[in-house]
Amino acid sequence: MSQVFKSPAAYVQGRGVAEEIGTHAASLGEHALLLADEIVLGLVEDEVLDSLEDAGLEASSVEFQGEASEAEVDRISEIVRDRGADIVIGAGGGKALDTAKAVRENLEDGAMVSMPTVASTDAPTSALSVIYSEHGEFEEYWFYNEHPDLVLVDTDVVSDAPTRFFRSGIADGLATWFEADATYRSDGDNVVGGKPTRAGHRLARLCYETLREHGRSAVDAVERDAVTESVEAVTEANTLLSGLGFESGGLAAAHSVHNGLTQLEATHDATHGEKVNIGTITQLVLEGRDDEFIEDYVEFSREIGLPTALSDIGLDDPTDEQLDIVAEAACDPEETIHNQPFEVTPPMVRDALKTVDEIAGRVR
Numbered sequence: 001m002s003q004v005f006k007s008p009a010a011y012v013q014g015r016g017v018a019e020e021i022g023t024h025a026a027s028l029g030e031h032a033l034l035l036a037d038e039i040v041l042g043l044v045e046d047e048v049l050d051s052l053e054d055a056g057l058e059a060s061s062v063e064f065q066g067e068a069s070e071a072e073v074d075r076i077s078e079i080v081r082d083r084g085a086d087i088v089i090g091a092g093g094g095k096a097l098d099t100a101k102a103v104r105e106n107l108e109d110g111a112m113v114s115m116p117t118v119a120s121t122d123a124p125t126s127a128l129s130v131i132y133s134e135h136g137e138f139e140e141y142w143f144y145n146e147h148p149d150l151v152l153v154d155t156d157v158v159s160d161a162p163t164r165f166f167r168s169g170i171a172d173g174l175a176t177w178f179e180a181d182a183t184y185r186s187d188g189d190n191v192v193g194g195k196p197t198r199a200g201h202r203l204a205r206l207c208y209e210t211l212r213e214h215g216r217s218a219v220d221a222v223e224r225d226a227v228t229e230s231v232e233a234v235t236e237a238n239t240l241l242s243g244l245g246f247e248s249g250g251l252a253a254a255h256s257v258h259n260g261l262t263q264l265e266a267t268h269d270a271t272h273g274e275k276v277n278i279g280t281i282t283q284l285v286l287e288g289r290d291d292e293f294i295e296d297y298v299e300f301s302r303e304i305g306l307p308t309a310l311s312d313i314g315l316d317d318p319t320d321e322q323l324d325i326v327a328e329a330a331c332d333p334e335e336t337i338h339n340q341p342f343e344v345t346p347p348m349v350r351d352a353l354k355t356v357d358e359i360a361g362r363v364r
């Protein structure tokens, strides 16, 4: 099978770049529709619509209801068609962006712009949506041929958002390296339909190194709504490097465990990245990493303020039956856990999850 690397056409990041969105989006179409929830509209709507209009585009907005579900995609697609828009701009967290990507698929020759207002996931750059039931359980991935035409990240907006999102994005980015490396070692498939290139693998490594080198002080800065060079570095790692790294590098156990965890309603208040961090530590245990390595990862997670115990993501005293549900879902034949360079079975995942919990109790 061939090696494949894919990416968005353009990536723009910096302080105040929301004001420039019109300049960057002008060549993509004629009528832009901004999709964002009430909170995010309150933050960026005026600025974005003004910038689009100043660049000669027609511009309007629609309120996102919060879940990246098939029903929401259908509802928004109809609004976009009614208005005759040819550019969909998703602004907000991963769910708003994933919904905007799915809506673009329903347009003929439509363009799509990702404008993450939190550096919480690596969703902005990818050509896929993670689709949930209307009640928030993971359902499936929808894959597309086209990437976002533009990804635009305003670091002033990102640093003003609650720090929890920024921490969660770091977790999503840390997982990228372990998953891309597992895929590389197993000669598994990446997410864009091929074998990983050296670029996909090395960008995942650069993501990890950037987060380990700048993560702590970037979190300190964001706690005070400050933008520093470390905040720029971590925003790029969480968004661009993690995005290219996971898609062209490949996913493995950490995200399958995340998907399994979403089966338990008790985890629904934990963010994507928070659940992924439990998935990463589970992957390290599955891989039989030595104690020092795992303890170092757990300690770093703590310093960043990321969950390391099941109770940190809402699972106080989970029963074996609950952990079996998670493990079964994580080992679904469609899951990326099978990119690990060894066979993974549900009992292995259940036992790794229990061990992760015990390690978290010991490593303080």
Ligand SMILES: NC(=O)c1ccc[n+]([C@@H]2O[C@H](COP(=O)([O-])OP(=O)(O)OC[C@H]3O[C@@H](n4cnc5c(N)ncnc54)[C@H](O)[C@@H]3O)[C@@H](O)[C@H]2O)c1
Binding pocket: 037, 039, 040, 043, 068, 092, 093, 094, 095, 096, 098, 117, 118, 120, 121, 122, 123, 124, 126, 127, 128, 129, 130, 157, 158, 160, 161, 162, 168, 172, 271, 272, 273
């Ligand atoms: N498609 C992909 O490649 C991919 C990759 C990773 C994650 N995901 C998906 O992304 C989703 C998780 O995304 P998420 O963690 O960003 O959460 P989210 O999209 O569920 O929620 C983000 C929340 O942050 C709020 N918000 C956004 N910007 C803000 C700001 N500047 N200030 C204050 N509040 C702000 C929004 O109102 C919303 O409530 C999951 O559905 C996950 O599966 C997709």
Ligand SMILES: [Zn+2]
Binding pocket: 121, 122, 172, 255, 272, 276
């Ligand atoms: Zn993720």
